[in-house]
Amino acid sequence: MAINLTPVDRAKYAAARRAVDLVEDGMKLGLGTGSTAAWMVRALAQKVRDEGLRLTCVPTSARTADLARELGLRVVPFEDAGWLDMTIDGTDEFDGNLALIKGGGGAHLMEKIVATASDRMVVITDASKEVKALGAFPLPVEVVPFGWQASRMLIEELLAAMDVMGTQASLRMNGSRPYITDEGNHILDLSLGRIGNPRQLSLALNQVPGVVENGLFIDICDAVVIGFPDGMVELRDITSGTVEHERILFEDTENIFSDV
Structure with a gap:
């Protein structure tokens, strides 16, 4: 299956896989909206099935909620979840300070509310979204x-x-x-x-x-996971000032993305 993914989709999948590695049992998670976030939701559902995690998920759009429920994740309304441990979402642009432009999928209001009500916001993306100055994306x-x-x-x-x-x-x-x-x-x-x-x-x-x-998401994003088509990922954590590199294997994509 992985060999049939486009280079951009391979990069998004790699970033999504690395981001869900940050998820721990018992967490309350915000689930972002958009094409990259959809990869994350699928990878998260696979992790829950494999490891038996107990998670509480708050989606940032109706389409994310539908996908999460379809894949067996526990979805609750935001008001029932309270403060969240982490939100994982995509972005349309990001700069060196991890300032973002979001909303290409039309969900930036809920995304901003959920992200700011979380201890951490982790953004998953491919390298093409990094810019020196925000604004090329509307x-x-x-x-x-x-x-x-x-x-x-x-x-x-x-x-x-x-x-x-x-x-x-x-x-x-x-x-x-x-x-x-x-x-x-x-x-x-x-x-x-x-x-x-x-x-x-x-x-x-x-x-x-x-x-x-x-x-505009200013001082909200704590870390960005950048995926590359060859499976390499870069995790930049602005709070700790660290940069990590890792390679993600693609051998299990057929099970996770059989519906793509």
Whole structure:
């Protein structure tokens, strides 16, 4: 099976496998959303089956919840779990300080809530997501449907005074209709090119009327696991200042990803 995976999928799988090695029996986990997080959920379910772990999982989207339940993981509502030990999630971009842009999958509001209610956030990714400066990936901003046009206008005015290269805000669409988040909101994608001061921008965006949350994750991620197509992984832990390297074997991918 592994030989049929694309190089990017092999890298994502390697990162997911290394991240679930950090999971211990009895943990309460936040499960991220997106294509990379889906690899992690599958690898986590396999680990639970192999080792008999007792875990409590809080998903960050309806689709993650559906996948986790389908694979036999114990899923509970966030309010029933309380404080979490760790959240494992993907990212759309990350920089050298482990600041992130998330929300390409439309779940950054729940992802940010869950991640900040965890002792640790571990991000799994491939090397292509690392950037010197955030902003090449469009920055998602979740807004309430009422008056979203006014929110967009205010955001574009705000961006003109920020250290960014672009100021265009586009309504995310799902076919011919606006994309709707799990919370019933819209998403504006900001084409910025480069973000000179992510912290300042994040604070300013959340002051705009109608904005619920933005996709900048600042001082939230504690470690990143970077996967490579040959099975090598790099674990950077910003809290301890350590960097570890390891190789993941692919021989068991047929069992884990037989439905992919």
